[in-house]
Structures are given as C-alpha cells and as structure tokens.
Amino acid sequence: MRLTQLAERVEVNEWVLEEWADQDIPVSTGLVAQGDVVFVPEEMAAANGVKVGGADWVEVTERVLVEGTHRHVLIAEKGVCRFSVAAVDSVGLAVGVIDCDAPVFVVHAEHGAVGLAAGRWVVRRTREQAAEIRRVMD
Amino acid sequence: MTVKIDTLTDAQKARMASWVQEWIERGLSCEPADRAAVEAGMAECYRFAGLPWHGRVVWVESPLVVALAGPIAGYLLGGDAVDDAVGDAVRGAVRGAVHGAVGDAVGDAWWKYLGGQWWISWQAWTSFFRDVCDLELDSGIWGRDRAYAAAQSAGWWWPHKEFVIVSDRPAEIHRERVGPDGWGSHRLHREDGPAVLFRDGWAVWAWHGLMVPRWVVESPTLELIAAEENAEIRRAGIESFSWDRWLKEAQLSPVAVCDDPGNAPHRLELFDVPVGLYPTAVRLLVMTNGSVERDGTRRRYAETVPAEIGDPLTAAAWRVGLSREDYAAIQRRT
Numbered sequence: 001m002r003l004t005q006l007a008e009r010v011e012v013n014e015w016v017l018e019e020w021a022d023q024d025i026p027v028s029t030g031l032v033a034q035g036d037v038v039f040v041p042e043e044m045a046a047a048n049g050v051k052v053g054g055a056d057w058v059e060v061t062e063r064v065l066v067e068g069t070h071r072h073v074l075i076a077e078k079g080v081c082r083f084s085v086a087a088v089d090s091v092g093l094a095v096g097v098i099d100c101d102a103p104v105f106v107v108h109a110e111h112g113a114v115g116l117a118a119g120r121w122v123v124r125r126t127r128e129q130a131a132e133i134r135r136v137m138d
Numbered sequence: 139m140t141v142k143i144d145t146l147t148d149a150q151k152a153r154m155a156s157w158v159q160e161w162i163e164r165g166l167s168c169e170p171a172d173r174a175a176v177e178a179g180m181a182e183c184y185r186f187a188g189l190p191w192h193g194r195v196v197w198v199e200s201p202l203v204v205a206l207a208g209p210i211a212g213y214l215l216g217g218d219a220v221d222d223a224v225g226d227a228v229r230g231a232v233r234g235a236v237h238g239a240v241g242d243a244v245g246d247a248w249w250k251y252l253g254g255q256w257w258i259s260w261q262a263w264t265s266f267f268r269d270v271c272d273l274e275l276d277s278g279i280w281g282r283d284r285a286y287a288a289a290q291s292a293g294w295w296w297p298h299k300e301f302v303i304v305s306d307r308p309a310e311i312h313r314e315r316v317g318p319d320g321w322g323s324h325r326l327h328r329e330d331g332p333a334v335l336f337r338d339g340w341a342v343w344a345w346h347g348l349m350v351p352r353w354v355v356e357s358p359t360l361e362l363i364a365a366e367e368n369a370e371i372r373r374a375g376i377e378s379f380s381w382d383r384w385l386k387e388a389q390l391s392p393v394a395v396c397d398d399p400g401n402a403p404h405r406l407e408l409f410d411v412p413v414g415l416y417p418t419a420v421r422l423l424v425m426t427n428g429s430v431e432r433d434g435t436r437r438r439y440a441e442t443v444p445a446e447i448g449d450p451l452t453a454a455a456w457r458v459g460l461s462r463e464d465y466a467a468i469q470r471r472t
Contacts, residue, residue: 015432033471038458048460067315091459111429111472126457129420129442
C-alpha cells in the first residue's frame, strides 16, 4: 500500500506525501508509534496492564481512532477489521482495540501512515507528567 | 393541552447529534449579531414579563464594557427592581442589575446577567422538543421560548427597567479538541494570540483551557516566567516558551542520553528541571520527531516525565505505559 492511495480518503500534508512517494508503507508486526499514539500487540499490552474486554466489536473500514489537531484514522478493507472500545487500561491510556485478519493502515496528516499486520492491537495514547498526568494530543 | 412525551422515536434520536452540532455552531458564532432580531426578542421578553418596553438597547462590542457601563448606568438611572418575569432568568437579571448598581463593586454586579449565546444549551434543548418532537405545550409557551431565544442570540446582556446593555458576539474564538464529541470535547486554546477576541480589541488569552495573561501566549520570557507566582500560569508560560527553547537558553546538559529505538539515527535525552520552576517534580525527555516538517527539518520536542525516572529509554516507555524492555523493541516511530 502506498500513502498516495490512502491520501484519497484522509488528508495528508503535501510534504509528507512527497517524502513517502516512492515507498510502500511498512507493515509492522510489533510495537509501533505514530506521533502521540502507539499500537501495542495484544500480548504485550496484556503484560503491561491492559485487559481486552472482547466485547462490542464493530466492523470498520474507516474510523477516527484519536482526535487532535490532526486525526489518527484507521483504514481497512471491507470485512477484515473490527474495533472495540472495550479495553481496560491500568494507566488509562488505551482508547480501543483493533482486530484484523489482514493488514490495516492508520493515517495521520503529519505522521504519514503505519501498517499493522493481521492480529490484535491495543491503541494507546501517550502521557506527560504535568501537575496532573495528562494525555498528549498532537 | 399538553401531550406528554415518554420516549423518542428512532428518527428523533437520529436527529439528536446533528441538532446538537447546529446549536453548538450557533453558540460559537462570531458573526455580528442580527441586532433587530435580538431587540425584537428582548421587547417580547419584557412584554411577557409584564414590563414596559423602554426601547433603549445599548450595543457594545465586548463584555468588559457591559460589566463597567451597566452598573454605572443602572446607578445613575436608579429605579426599582421590576417584578414578575418570563422566567427567573429575566426577573433575576433585572433585579441583579439594580442590586449591582447599589453594590460596592463592579464585580459584584456580575452575578445576574443573561448569557446570550453562551447559554445556548437551554434553547437547544427546548427547541428540540418543539421543532423535532412537535411537542405541544399550553398556548404561549413556545412564543416565550422563541422570544427568549431571539434575545439570547448575541452576547451577554443585562436587562434593566430603563435600558438594556448587550455585548455583541466576539470576532474570534479559538479552541482545541481534547475529547470526543460531548461534554468537555473542547477547551479554549491558542498559541499565537488571544483565544477569544472581541471587536473592540478586548480579548482573553487561554493556554490549554487555562486563562492566562497575555505575555504567556505572546511574549513569554525566562524573567516573566520566574517572576510569576501562580504555579499553573508559570507552567503555561514554560510550555508556551517551549521547553526546547528553555533548554537551549539555559544551556543545560542532559542527565543521560541513549539511542531512540524505532527512530534511528536520533537520540533520546533526559534533562533535569530546577526545583521550584515547575509545579510538579519532573524531568524532561527530549525527542526528535519521526516525521519531517514542511521545511524538511525534524522537530525536536520535550515532554515532562516523573522526576524519579533516571534513564531516557525508561522515560520513553513510561510515556506509553510500557516496560523498558518492551518499549526497546519498538519497530518504528513516525
């Protein structure tokens, strides 16, 4: 998959598109980060305080995972991907779980795209130590 | 006769989200108010309240003028509190104007005003039942509601027996999204100017929802930050100044440095923050963005982590709630 193909569905900055023009989007099989969001394989997430509920799955082909100045948007072929918000996170960073049978992609205007291999992924935000711990949005 | 509504139909439920959105847009409108329509609504409100309509509406460009001029005018003109009203809002506000006028301070007079479009939630709620659910109420109620909605279609206003003083809408409102649609989805924030700007130039500056003095947003300096006594405003000042710039100007050396896994050839750096500068004990993790900026450079940025963390990789792992070992296996960071 090329970023130009996905940019038809999600707006991506021009200079980011140029940088990515000649390459396929790498499909990750392990932990990967996109700006202020990380995609954690289910097993690793489980070892780090996340319980996946396994309920409320919805079929998705396009879904905003995290809002911010720019959105992180999940793009999947029809019929290969489900999403659930049923994740209980001991540190409160999980926003949901992606369950896919084939690679799916997450697109961001500034950060380009990441590919996620078939499997289950916990989507987690990042945090900062401020007066109160707060989640980061870019 | 009033017919009770027990449940919403599917069509009514489906309309709810877009209805909310439309009213939020009205509430945040920065267009100059339709003054004739607003004044007609006010006149109706007075009529419903059984008050003679004086026809004197003073439009001003910002709520600051309302706050200052309202009590002064009320004091000079005198007059009793006006009785009976469309609702508590109008009556309370009219009374408030009078009480405020004889109060000790301008600030005390603020507590009874009408919120204009800032109180739009009431109109959104009632009109949903009126226009979407076709709720029938006893005669006259919807007329009052419409009049109140029209009167509330600008900024804050202050109904008095002798006059109304009303602030026009702001010229600009800047917010950031911090959550999904619904309560708390946005807060005021702007990094290069006022978050709310009125047409007479009066403005409000906000940093991630915190009201701050102008310098925090537009001209932060190390001296101003150090002199600020309020810890939250000092924090906002540092963030606005940017940790990155602070690190450069303070010429500090990192406590520890390591490779940034998933983002070669960049490095992760950890810095100490002087005690007392920030409201919480923190260290700074300095990272390089995984993706390029418009000018081809990669942005260096700093985020705060707990002060007890001693190495940069553990700090990077803490950001996403993972163990150091698991984070070290990261494949990519864009």
